[in-house]
Amino acid sequence: MAAYSRSTKVLAHVLRCSLQWYGRRSIVSLSSLPETHQMLHKTCRDFAENELKPLAAKFDREHLYPKEQIRKMGELGLMAVDVPENLGGSGLDYLAYSIAMEEISRGCASTGVIMSVNNSLYLGPILKFGTEKQKETFIPPFAAGEQIGCFALSEPGMQQEIRTINSSRQEARKRKKGSGLMDAWRGQSQCPENGSVREPMWPGGGPVYKSCFQQFLREPVRGFHNLLRQKPSSLFMLLVWRSSSVASLMPRGNGSDAGAASTVARPSDDGWTLSGTKSWITNGYEAEASVVFATTDTSKKHKGISAFIVPKSATGLSLGKKEDKLGIRGSSTCSLIFEDCSIPKDNLLGEPGLGFKIAMMSLDAGRIGIASQALGIAQAALDCAVEYASKRNAFGSPILKLQTIQTKIANMALQIESARLLTWRAAALKDSGKPFSKEAAMAKLAASEAATYSAHQCIQVLGGMGYVTDMPAERHYRDARITEIYEGTSEIQRLVIASNIIKEYGYS
Amino acid sequence: MNPFDEIAVEEAVRLKEKKIAQEIVAVSCGPAQSQETLRTALAMGVDRGIHVEVSGPEYDTLQPIHVSKILAKLAQDEKADIVIVGKQAIDDDSNQTAQMTAALLDWPQATFASKIEKQNGELQVTREIDGGLETIKVKLPAVVSADLRLNEPRYATLPNIMKAKKKPIKKVSPKDLGVDTAARIEVLSVEDPPTRQAGVILPDVDQLIVKLKEGGHVQ
Numbered sequence: 184m185a186a187y188s189r190s191t192k193v194l195a196h197v198l199r200c201s202l203q204w205y206g207r208r209s210i211v212s213l214s215s216l217p218e219t220h221q222m223l224h225k226t227c228r229d230f231a232e233n234e235l236k237p238l239a240a241k242f243d244r245e246h247l248y249p250k251e252q253i254r255k256m257g258e259l260g261l262m263a264v265d266v267p268e269n270l271g272g273s274g275l276d277y278l279a280y281s282i283a284m285e286e287i288s289r290g291c292a293s294t295g296v297i298m299s300v301n302n303s304l305y306l307g308p309i310l311k312f313g314t315e316k317q318k319e320t321f322i323p324p325f326a327a328g329e330q331i332g333c334f335a336l337s338e339p340g341m342q343q344e345i346r347t348i349n350s351s352r353q354e355a356r357k358r359k360k361g362s363g364l365m366d367a368w369r370g371q372s373q374c375p376e377n378g379s380v381r382e383p384m385w386p387g388g389g390p391v392y393k394s395c396f397q398q399f400l401r402e403p404v405r406g407f408h409n410l411l412r413q414k415p416s417s418l419f420m421l422l423v424w425r426s427s428s429v430a431s432l433m434p435r436g437n438g439s440d441a442g443a444a445s446t447v448a449r450p451s452d453d454g455w456t457l458s459g460t461k462s463w464i465t466n467g468y469e470a471e472a473s474v475v476f477a478t479t480d481t482s483k484k485h486k487g488i489s490a491f492i493v494p495k496s497a498t499g500l501s502l503g504k505k506e507d508k509l510g511i512r513g514s515s516t517c518s519l520i521f522e523d524c525s526i527p528k529d530n531l532l533g534e535p536g537l538g539f540k541i542a543m544m545s546l547d548a549g550r551i552g553i554a555s556q557a558l559g560i561a562q563a564a565l566d567c568a569v570e571y572a573s574k575r576n577a578f579g580s581p582i583l584k585l586q587t588i589q590t591k592i593a594n595m596a597l598q599i600e601s602a603r604l605l606t607w608r609a610a611a612l613k614d615s616g617k618p619f620s621k622e623a624a625m626a627k628l629a630a631s632e633a634a635t636y637s638a639h640q641c642i643q644v645l646g647g648m649g650y651v652t653d654m655p656a657e658r659h660y661r662d663a664r665i666t667e668i669y670e671g672t673s674e675i676q677r678l679v680i681a682s683n684i685i686k687e688y689g690y691s
Numbered sequence: 692m693n694p695f696d697e698i699a700v701e702e703a704v705r706l707k708e709k710k711i712a713q714e715i716v717a718v719s720c721g722p723a724q725s726q727e728t729l730r731t732a733l734a735m736g737v738d739r740g741i742h743v744e745v746s747g748p749e750y751d752t753l754q755p756i757h758v759s760k761i762l763a764k765l766a767q768d769e770k771a772d773i774v775i776v777g778k779q780a781i782d783d784d785s786n787q788t789a790q791m792t793a794a795l796l797d798w799p800q801a802t803f804a805s806k807i808e809k810q811n812g813e814l815q816v817t818r819e820i821d822g823g824l825e826t827i828k829v830k831l832p833a834v835v836s837a838d839l840r841l842n843e844p845r846y847a848t849l850p851n852i853m854k855a856k857k858k859p860i861k862k863v864s865p866k867d868l869g870v871d872t873a874a875r876i877e878v879l880s881v882e883d884p885p886t887r888q889a890g891v892i893l894p895d896v897d898q899l900i901v902k903l904k905e906g907g908h909v910q
Contacts, residue, residue: 218727218730219852219853219856221727222727222730222731222734222847222852222855223849223852225731225847226846226847226848226849226852229846230846258848259846259848259849260848260849260850261849264849268850268853273849273850273853274850274853275849275853279849283849
């Protein structure tokens with residue numbers, strides 16, 4: 184129950200030894216992988232070809248969650264690849280997970296992301312930081328494919344306001360021109376609303392209407408909209424001067440700025456109470472539990488964030504609307520809204536204040552999963568392009584014979600192969616217990632850029648056929664785009680790589 | 692793995708799940724790569740494997756008669772009740788192994804099986820024949836060969852792939868089994884079928900009859 188059985192320990196030792204040997208020899212191709220990984224590759228490939236590929240277009244078109252396929256993947260053991268067998272997982276390593284993710288995503292990218300979030304972002308932190316009781320409650324039901332989990336780190340920030348501003352702008356345009364707020368004030372020396380005189384708010388400042396600022400205090404949303412219409416210099420001065428009050432008015436939130444969590448968790452009589460909103464949560468609609476990051480101590484900034492396991496059934500938890508996305512439409516993305524959501528004391532994951540570290544370590548591992556997903560999409564795009572080019576005749580022969588097409592294919596294959604080697608290396612480093620942040624960031628960056636490039640060129644090779652829904656090229660194009668954004672934007676990956684390199688050189 | 696053998700392994704695993712079979716042993720004759728095939732079979736649910744090592748020039752001349760003798764000897768050694776194989780191999784399309792094994796063992800055979808049921812200690816097998824479906828009863832022990840529509844082979848699940856590593860594979864050689872693998876058949880030549888000649892378009896039926904008579908196709 185608590186300790187791993189002896190056979191699992193022996194097996195893990197054998198796998199570690201074999202993988203270290205392979206790590207030294209550097210895994211460069213499928214045939215140099217251990218036998219288990221080759222068998223796993225075959226299983227995943229066959230499953231993706233037979234069960235996912237025929238239905239991927241339907242999942243995308245109808246925004247369908249692939250419930251039956253996820254259940255079958257759970258039976259195959261794909262929803263908990265690196266979870267030990269005594270907790271219901273498959274007991275394999277991250278290289279196996281990477282290979283499985285690539286093949287599944289090659290069939291259907293939405294299914295791939297559902298599998299990735301469950302494996303790396305939900306089961307990962309609980310496996311690494313959970314107590315025995317938490318592991319037993321929250322891992323086995325989620326390893327079998329019947330229930331899935333999600334990961335709640337990102338927050339709305341200004342997104343809700345920007346969505347409101349955009350809709351109010353549209354409404355203003357619909358009204359007669361010249362009746363909007365700024366239209367009335369343009370070219371006036373006195374504010375038409377209350378007759379205040381146009382004067383600077385601070386010495387040397389630009390022209391900002393006093394009433395405009397007062398309105399900002401009364402109605403932050405509309406006022407902010409009007410502030411944006413001011414001259415940039417005056418706006419900047421205003422923000423600098425009134426930074427304390429303005430900053431407290433602007434909702435704090437985080438995407439890349441993960442240390443600025445504004446969801447709070449207060450201790451209560453029987454546990455914790457969470458308040459706040461989390462946005463962009465993959466699997467939000469179908470997940471039965473979530474790993475949520477909330478601030479327990481605002482004074483400590485990012486060292487005051489803690490991680491919690493929140494079951495879907497907790498009171499005070501509600502879901503926002505399902506996002507209508509460009510790609511990966513088979514997986515649901517929504518907001519999690521916590522309104523005095525109460526959870527038991529035992530649901531704190533790790534130590535208070537350890538949340539940021541848990542998030543970063545989980546995302547490091549998740550990057551290998553997303554890199555593999557991007558590789559799968561890129562490979563599917565390359566396969567589609569080559570197959571089409573072999574059949575499409577132009578200038579007297581298949582277009583595969585033309586040099587420009589061959590250049591595209593070579594570039595696509597080069598990017599995919601480089602990204603695959605980076606991904607496998609990052610996975611092998613993780614499996615042997617060595618630090619792998621830099622390699623994982625490189626893998627995710629290379630793979631996501633390979634995916635967007637390959638999907639783009641795939642449409643180009645297919646020409647007009649690439650633009651229509653009859654061929655999967657347009658779906659690969661839409662699915663590839665998100666890989667450069669979630670689980671660490673490409674920009675953040677570059678920062679991670681640079682900071683690691685700078686440390687290696689000895690500067691910091 | 693030969694697709695028909697995959698179907699045979701799947702049927703064996705299903706018989707074990709229905710408690711009709713107690714233990715399944717997979718056998719593969721060939722070079723070291725046969726071990727991978729055996730591991731796949733183990734990952735599908737087979738209990739143990741026997742690898743009959745045949746490699747190099749000996750493997751190039753391995754024919755169904757040798758495989759049948761090996762399978763017959765192993766079936767006797769292991770005291771098997773059912774020998775289930777794929778109906779034919781996809782490299783030589785011989786469709787001989789099941790029939791020859793049954794003859795060597797003097798066991799009844801049920802070939803091209805598309806359904807297998809156990810009734811009163813005997814097997815009731817539905818066979819796919821040219822004219823349709825034939826249902827026969829065979830006494831155990833028997834040899835069965837699997838046809839395409841017998842079942843849909845399962846995927847090797849990850850936990851089973853991990854379990855397969857612990858299952859034993861015994862290595863033997865044809866000499867241990869007393870089988871002489873000297874070639875009985877000599878391949879004289881292998882040729883492509885003749886390239887198809889272009890046809891001739893004729894204006895009417897009378898011309899067709901003239902041409903057919905000229906070519907000697909009709910009298």
